Amino acid sequence: MSSTTTYRAQRALTGDELTAIRNQIQGAGSPAEIVARVVRAVFTALLAPLGESLDDYDRDRQLIPGQFAIPQTQWEAICDAALNRADAFAARALLAVELIDVMPCTYPDLDAPVPPVERIDQRPYEHVLTVAREATDVIAAASAHCDRLGAAFGVGSPEYREAVTSWQHGLSRLFAMGLGARTYITRDGELSLLVRCDSGFVYGIVFHPVQRRCTRDGCRAVINDDGRAWTYLRDDPACPDGNHTPSYPLDAPHPGTWQFHS
Numbered sequence: 377m378s379s380t381t382t383y384r385a386q387r388a389l390t391g392d393e394l395t396a397i398r399n400q401i402q403g404a405g406s407p408a409e410i411v412a413r414v415v416r417a418v419f420t421a422l423l424a425p426l427g428e429s430l431d432d433y434d435r436d437r438q439l440i441p442g443q444f445a446i447p448q449t450q451w452e453a454i455c456d457a458a459l460n461r462a463d464a465f466a467a468r469a470l471l472a473v474e475l476i477d478v479m480p481c482t483y484p485d486l487d488a489p490v491p492p493v494e495r496i497d498q499r500p501y502e503h504v505l506t507v508a509r510e511a512t513d514v515i516a517a518a519s520a521h522c523d524r525l526g527a528a529f530g531v532g533s534p535e536y537r538e539a540v541t542s543w544q545h546g547l548s549r550l551f552a553m554g555l556g557a558r559t560y561i562t563r564d565g566e567l568s569l570l571v572r573c574d575s576g577f578v579y580g581i582v583f584h585p586v587q588r589r590c591t592r593d594g595c596r597a598v599i600n601d602d603g604r605a606w607t608y609l610r611d612d613p614a615c616p617d618g619n620h621t622p623s624y625p626l627d628a629p630h631p632g633t634w635q636f637h638s
């Protein structure tokens with residue numbers, strides 16, 4: 377494979393270098409320290425053959441990670457070690473984003489050494505979820521809403537399956553530990569939740585109902601639950617007789633999906 381990119385250093389780390397980098401990462405006591413240790417360990421190794429060290433760089437002479445490259449497999453091994461260590465601080469998601477900015481580029485080299493490591497589960501023992509009582513109502517209402525969709529449209533219908541699948545994804549995201557081991561869940565509307573993670577990250581699991589539209593040719597009317605029809609623009613075409621055909625019955629539960637919003 378040809379490449380037009382010229383790196384200041386492009387090489388495979390030795391097995392010993394990779395092991396030393398992993399050991400550095402394992403000793404980190406906070407997410408910020410993991411990132412700092414990755415930078416120090418990786419670039420100390422890559423700069424040494426150039427006769428340089430990280431101390432040669434500062435605000436005026438900045439190190440540009442993109443000027444260096446290591447084999448893809450070694451890059452993955454280092455990130456894997458860092459993310460695994462981040463689990464100890466429930467900071468996996470946070471770190472995944474930060475690492476991209478500080479790591480060197482990659483190139484394919486399947487012969488680069490990657491010494492095997494024993495994987496240790498470093499996560500805290502428990503994920504503690506605090507669910508406000510109104511949020512428990514939302515969770516019950518969301519499940520009931522899915523049941524009603526199944527009853528109204530059939531359990532094989534796209535309306536039911538899309539709602540259930542998206543709700544299921546939302547629920548499993550709630551329980552996942554990647555954003556912290558301490559999570560607070562509150563109500564954010566009849567069918568929606570607001571989730572605050574210990575890391576400070578806040579997101580919503582928000583139900584988006586599908587609008588009820590008229591299905592007659594050329595009509596752009598939207599139809600409310602009470603049967604009132606309207607159009608976004610005054611001049612939008614609509615059935616002249618006002619006799620709309622709703623895309624789903626007025627008394628049916630709203631089809632829709634739960635979506636992640638940060």
Ligand SMILES: [Zn+2]
Pocket residue numbers: 590591592595596597614615619620621
């Ligand atoms: Zn119509």
